[in-house]
Amino acid sequence: MYYRIIRNDILKSKAITLTTTIFVAAAAMLVSLAAILVVNLSGSIDTLMKRAETPHFMQMHSGVIDIKRLTAFAEQNGHVDEFQVLEFLNVDGVQIVFGEGSLGDNVQDNGFSIQSEKFDYLLDLDGNVINVSDGELYVPICYMKDNTARVGDKGVICGKEFTVAGFLRDSQMNSTLSSSKRFLVSKNDYAEIRNLGSTEYLIEFRLKDLSALVAFETAYISAGLEANGPTITYPLFRLLNAISDGMMIAVILLVSVLVAAIAFMCIRFTLLAKIEDDYREIGVMKAIGLRVSDVKKIYLAKYAAIAVAGSILGFALSFVFRGMLLENIRLYMGESENSSFAMFFGIAGILLVLLAIIAYVWVVLRRFRKLSAAEAIRFGTSQEKSVGARSFCLSRNRLFDTNSFLGVKDVLARKSLYATMLVVLVISAFIIIVPQNLSNTISSKSFITYMGIGNCDMRIDIQQTDNISRKAAEISKTMRSDSAITKYAVLTTKTFKATKSDGSEQSIKTELGDHSIFPVEYSEGRAPAAENEIALSVMNADELGKTVGEGITLVIEGKERNLTVCGIYSDITNGGKTAKAVFSDNSAGIMWCVISAELADESLVSGKVSEYADRFDFAKVSGIDEYINQTFGSTISSVGKASRAAIIVALIITVLVTLLFMNMLVAKDRYSIAVMKAFGFTNLDIRLQYVSRSVFVLIIGIVLGTLLANTLGEVLAGTVISSFGASSFKFQVNPFSAYLISPLMMAGSVLIATIIGTSGAGKIKIYENIKE
Amino acid sequence: MKKIIMGENIVKSFGEGDEKRNVLDGVSVEINEGEFVSVMGPSGSGKSTLMFSLCGMDGIDSGKVTFSGRDLSVLKEQELADIRRTKMGFVFQQPTLLKNLNILDNIILPSMRDNRKNAAKITKKARALMKKVGIAELEKRDITQVSGGQLQRAGICRALMSNPKIIFGDEPTGALNSKYAQEIMDILSEINAEGTAVMLVTHDAKVAARTERIMFMRDGKIVSEMRLPKFNGTHIDDRMIKVMAKMREMGI
Structure with a gap:
């Protein structure tokens, strides 16, 4: 029986069933991918750091170094297991040439090292400690990814020629967030180029017990040892390795929450519309003695079927995308040892989505308990009490035309019903405006004030010389x-x-x-x-x-x-x-x-x-616009792209939710629609009433969304910017785009969705709904 | 007498394929200006469907329905709506009032669609009608705050707002107790006496006995008709006896 009911129901509403299934599939896929990525990322980082024997404490130092004093400290400190000082030869990017181009424009501090003897090994792409021969050069993995170099290429460093023998994974400096990158050369080659750059020292310690790290750090500082440079500890290395892929996972999780919320809204609106359609039948089922749980099961069956189909589809899709997303983790950190767990967590993630949907449908269906069988059979629709707006009367209305009045009145009388749509519109306006304002702010010339430099025309940098x-x-x-x-x-x-x-x-x-x-x-x-x-x-x-x-x-x-x-x-x-x-x-x-x-x-x-x-x-000369562009060009363009993507996503959500909401409203209101038609209101009148409802909610939504964007949004954007070091952040708003184009785009989306969503109102037959 | 509604050979079916069934099976009917008619018949005989077909709320499969000489089957949805709003009035078994509006707003709603500028005039007329049917004090009430009989009176006021040529009533007293039912029938009789044609669909012999022509339907056909003199407020029992005798004869 369930099969037949589900089949008939799905056949009747193919488009909405497909949309819901797609959103469920997307949510399932994203949650599963996030779970798989988390497990693989943490596994890969563990494997990399274990094999490379990453230092527990590392002090970078430039200037004079007293190795004896450091050795004495290491020997006397009971926490130290092993100690070493590595040299890191900073070489100007211009002096590093692959093929035609040098790394002169590269933002990284590129330097050269030899393979360490005790720990902090540089690994090849198979995870083995590299043995480098004379004339060979191992290049950081990031330069493989951006195609700067290939195996077998010639590399000229400070005039000396090397052959790229392979690429290396560096458990310390792999991350794009780490500003330094280590190239690996042999001892003999290193000795040859040693005087062509400035030497920095990596003073590294492995401790017997990592939990003693804080005590050790304090001991190091109070001993007044070399410290002209940053200090990095094992947990920070781990964080640095995790952060860029971790951010991606966080974004995937955020998007999955958003997609799941849309899936939930799709389910809620279609389910409520279906309940309204079937109101009398539900009443009859209750009246003839079927238990509420039996009635619920019939409805639950359909959504369970959609949820299962969506989850299976999502799981299948996660196989398609996981390779692509894991590629970066595998490239930078190698294979994870616990990748078999990943599948388990992926499935667990999908089951979570599945259960969440079923639980949600169950909660929505709780309203069956309150449904009065007698009322359902008698009226065939739910009898909501209208609240509020009593003083807003048609007889005293001189402001709106009758259709607009009915639209506005309905919104005022059933506020809680329209709250969902309002919230979605507020959020949409927020996601449209905030990234746009942020993008506009960071690309404006006044943004220079956040960069700690005054307003000049030309800038000359003299460094690394x-x-x-x-x-x-x-x-x-x-x-x-x-x-x-x-x-x-x-x-x-x-x-x-x-x-x-x-x-x-x-x-x-x-x-x-x-x-x-x-x-x-x-x-x-x-x-x-x-x-x-x-x-x-x-x-x-x-x-x-x-x-x-x-x-x-x-x-x-x-x-x-x-x-x-x-x-x-x-x-x-x-x-x-x-x-x-x-x-x-x-x-x-x-x-x-x-x-x-x-x-x-x-x-x-x-x-x-x-x-x-x-x-x-010897100097780097640039016009100030060019300097801003070079320094923040990629950020400005990424934020620009993100803001455009946000607009598209917000508009899609707006259209979808409005469409489903209007569809549900028409199902809910079919009795009132039939009454109005009986008394001479045309289909156009009815549609105008729904458009007025949408426009009224839209106006409130845009106003609230814009207010929120300029207050909370500014604070949020300011928090992000302040993490980079700016204070008293103020949006530079482009009023034409933020206050005219964006609302118009939203209004267009809402109107189109309302017109399509209320097309069902024209098909409502008077006699079917008010015939006694 | 001038005819306001003419139905000729109306066929209307529901269902498809083997399930297809003619609810109206070649019905012809005429209603004259100022006439008070009723349609009786067992459940499923096609009474309400006939009424919905005659007022243009429901389409027909074949045949023809004309209202004041205009063929309803060729009119567009807006034109049909215009006729319903300006020339016809409706009273249903359940008071079909909108929940969001108070009693007064419900009554003026169809009139306000076209004449918002005359709101004051419209409201004045509505108040006069409300006074006439005895619900003047209820104008600001929500529809959940008044009795079924009061709601039905409000429905009648709404139907009268456009000075209709005809009022259609589908079991207008069906959901009311006998006291309220009689009051509603008194109002409808008064409206009819003022010149408005009334067509009622009913099961109730007492309601039918108030009308001057009763059509009996069975299986989608008008099988018999009965005429009574215009009701003058007396001899209702005699009229009822006649109607009930006819009902027995028809097996209703």
Whole structure:
């Protein structure tokens, strides 16, 4: 019997059954993929880190190193199992050439290492420790993915020729989020190129017991050992390895929640419409003594069938996509040892979706219990009580025409019924507007203020070279005599140690120079003017726990010096942790130098950029627009793409939900529709009434969605941006697109969906619904 | 007498294939201006279907229905709606009022569709009708706050708003107790006395006895007709006896 009922029902509503099945399948597929990916990712990371024997504690250090002191510390510390210091040879990207192109434009810090002896091994793509021969070069896996190099290619490093023998997985620096990348060469080759770059040290420890990590870290810091560079621990390595694929999994999970919510809404609206259609029959079944659970089973059977079909389809589809999604994990981290569990978790994920749907249908069907058999048989439709809006009377209405009045009145009288549609429209407006505003904000020129740089026309970067100060002086001298340049500022970045309130130390990249020439926006305070003042980036201020007016101790030329925090500014460059000061310092090594210039005429920018680039080939010269584009171009374009995708998704959801909702409403209201038709209302009148309902809900939805987007949305976007180091984030809204085009797109979608969704109203026969 | 509705050889069927059954099997009927007629017959004889076919709410398979000389079968949906709204009135067994509207709004609703600018005039007329049928004090009430008889009176007010040429009633007293039923019939008789034709479908001999022409239906056909003098408020029992005798004769 169930089979026949299900078959007939599905045949009657093919389109909606197919839509629901597709959404269930998509939700099942995504949940299953997320489960499979989580298991594989964690398994692959474990395998990689186990085989590579990733250090538990790693301190990067540049400058003088005292190996003896470090060895003595390692021997004396009871937690240490093994200890080693590796060299990492930083080489300018320009000096690394594959085929025609160099890595000059590459954002990564590329460097060279030899295979370590004790732990922290570099592995080949089979997961084995690489034995590298002279003349061979192993290239980080990310360069295989972006086709920079292939096995057998020639690579020229600082003029020395190598053959790419293979690619390597680096359990420390694999992640695209890790800014350094290690190439592997033989000991002999390394010795040859050693003087052609700057050496950094990786001071690495493996502990006997990882749980002693915090105690060890404290011991290392209090021993005052080498620490001119970042410290990374085992859990952070794990996190770094997991984060980019983890983000993808998080996105898949989020999307799956969204898809499942749509599937649930499809089910809810179609089920409610079906219950309304069958209202009298349900009443009869109850009246003749069938138990509610028996009646429920008939309806449940159909959705269980859809859920099972959707889940099977979703599982099959997950096989199609899993290879594609696992490819990245496999490439970067290798096979997982527990991939057999993955299938189990994948199936478990699908079962979860299946059970959730069945449980949901069961909950929706609970209304059978309240259904009065007598009422159902008598009226054939549910008898809802209308509430509210009593004072909104037709007899006193002078504002709307009668059809619009009936539309608005219905929404006011049955608020809870329209709440679902309103929520969907609010969310749609939100997802349309927020990414759009974010995209507009980060692509606007004023976004430069979040980047910790003032408003200039041209920017010259001098880094990864020697004699930076001499070279900067040379450029400065040229600029002084260049009449096209109205003003310029030389800002030199050096690292100083700051003492935190808990006594520990932290390196701060401090930009020294005159900050009044190209001022940045300070969220609090002002630019440093006196020798004893320092301005901190938001992230540094947070991390050091400092506010404007507080003191901070910096080690300058070997002596501790107390400075006052005079301002806090937004900076999303250099990891968001920078500072600005004006004091003079002759000791510490210069990390880089930036020269900003303003031209008398903006049209001269491109000419001046090429002139300075030709003249000073050691410097990177760029127009400010180009600089923003280079630094954030890919982010701007990704956010742009994401905002367009969000608009499409939101509109599809709007159309689908409106369509289903209207379909349900027509089923629910068929008695009223029949009455109105009997008394002389035309099909067009009825349709206009439904359009008025939609438009009324739409207007409220758009207004609320826009308000929410500009308040909560701005806060959310601000939170994301502030994680990169910006503060006091404000949306740059394009009113034409946000307040005109977006609402029009939504209105168009809602109207089309309403017109299609209410087409059933024209087919309602008067005599079938009001005949006694 | 001028005819307002003419049905000629109306055939209407339900079901398909072997299940197909003629509910109206070649029915011809005429209703004159100001006439008070009723249709009686056992359940399933086609009474209500005949009424729905004559007022254009339901299509027919063959035959012809004309209203004031216009062939309903060739009219578009909007034109049929216009005729129902402006020239006909309807009273059903269940008070077909909308839940979202109060009593007054329900009554003025069809009239307001065309004449929103005359809202004040329309409302005034509705109040006068409400007073006439004795529900003047109920205008702001929800439809759940009044009795079945009061709702039916509101339904009659709505039917009268457009000064219809004819009022169709499908068991208008079927859901009411005898006191309310009599009151409704009194109102309908009064309306008819003022010149509006009334066609009622009923099982109730007491209702039929108020009318001047009774058509008896069986198996989709009008099998007999009975004429009575115009009801003047007296001798209802005699009229009823005659109607019941005819019903017995027809096996109803």
